[in-house]
Amino acid sequence: MNLTEQILFIDDDATFNETYTEVLRSEGYHVTPALTATEALQQLGAQTFDLILLDRKLTGGHGGPDTGLDLIGKVQRLAPAAKIVLITGYADAASVKRAFNEGVYDYLEKTEIFEALLLVKVRNALEGARERRHASLANGKREAELQALWQSVQTEQNAQQKGRLLEELMLILLKSIPGFERTTTNQRSADEEFDLVVQNDATDPFWSKESQYFLVECKNWSRKSEPDVIDAFRRKLERRHARCHLGFFVAIAGFTKGVESNLLADRKESHVVVLLQKAELQQLVDAGSGIKRNEVLRELHQKAIVKG
Numbered sequence: 001m002n003l004t005e006q007i008l009f010i011d012d013d014a015t016f017n018e019t020y021t022e023v024l025r026s027e028g029y030h031v032t033p034a035l036t037a038t039e040a041l042q043q044l045g046a047q048t049f050d051l052i053l054l055d056r057k058l059t060g061g062h063g064g065p066d067t068g069l070d071l072i073g074k075v076q077r078l079a080p081a082a083k084i085v086l087i088t089g090y091a092d093a094a095s096v097k098r099a100f101n102e103g104v105y106d107y108l109e110k111t112e113i114f115e116a117l118l119l120v121k122v123r124n125a126l127e128g129a130r131e132r133r134h135a136s137l138a139n140g141k142r143e144a145e146l147q148a149l150w151q152s153v154q155t156e157q158n159a160q161q162k163g164r165l166l167e168e169l170m171l172i173l174l175k176s177i178p179g180f181e182r183t184t185t186n187q188r189s190a191d192e193e194f195d196l197v198v199q200n201d202a203t204d205p206f207w208s209k210e211s212q213y214f215l216v217e218c219k220n221w222s223r224k225s226e227p228d229v230i231d232a233f234r235r236k237l238e239r240r241h242a243r244c245h246l247g248f249f250v251a252i253a254g255f256t257k258g259v260e261s262n263l264l265a266d267r268k269e270s271h272v273v274v275l276l277q278k279a280e281l282q283q284l285v286d287a288g289s290g291i292k293r294n295e296v297l298r299e300l301h302q303k304a305i306v307k308g
Helices: 012-025 039-045 067-077 093-101 114-135 141-157 161-177 227-237 259-266 278-286 291-306
Strands: 007-009 030-034 051-055 083-088 106-109 182-186 195-199 214-220 246-251 272-276
Touching: 012 030, 012 114, 012 214, 012 246, 030 039, 030 093, 039 067, 039 278, 051 067, 067 083, 067 093, 083 114, 093 106, 106 114, 106 182, 114 161, 141 161, 141 246, 141 278, 161 182, 161 195, 161 214, 161 246, 161 278, 182 246, 227 246, 227 259, 227 272, 259 272, 272 278, 272 291
Parallel strands: 007 030, 007 051, 051 083, 083 106, 214 246, 246 272
Antiparallel strands: 182 195, 195 214
16 A cells, blocks of 8 residues: 555666655655666556656757657556656757647756755645545545554654655545545645645534634654644634634644643633644544544544633
8 A cells, every 4th residue: 555655756867866866755755766768667567656757868868869758658558647747958849848748747847946846846746646546545445544544654764754644644534524525735825834724614513613724733753842833833823814713733742741731821712722642643543434533523622622
């Protein structure tokens, strides 16, 4: 079972390939490098990929053949659901037009801002793959994936990968609850970023009286979260034009003693932060269905209100 999206990086420049494979891995992606067309086709025959990063030239030089472009059709036959992003150091109108005519999703030029654009384009390209995977999760399959994700969150050593797994876990948990299906990731405003945003479409009277949106922040830290990060999260709630009064702060390592007392001392009537740590996540994962998970989340919300 692939718990996160898979990337195949095809580029014959070994240093370039290694450098950006590591950049993507440091962001938590699973990346398989390939230096030649033959190696790429072998990898495509051996496993499933969601995204192909494909060098336009491969073995061709500035004036040589477009071996990468010629590979597009074979890649599509072996990975029909994968998106292809063409990488080129020699962008020209004819090759870009040909690439899009043959079905590539996007293209990326090797410039001084390559890394920044790479991360943006990879994230955008993989969003569709994530949505398709979530849509395919029937009840039993979803619960099995949640258990596998939770196990991986607890054992993963790479910090970035651990963070992505935790975000994915929370996304599937929340989307399983009736009325929270339109939960989304990586939402940004002009100066802030939120791990998850829940659009509240619930008909359950308990949730329907809540705000239009909920925010979710995930921390995969090995240390406990302290009051200052909760304060920063609460300020995000307060700045949402009265449309967001509820937030869930997830910290698998737990919270310092000052967090709950700080929430109590500085609470605001219209804003509630529900703290979720390892025990609460275990409850949500083990609930076994979206309906039961809804009951667990309601109880956790009620406890947060009682505590302040």
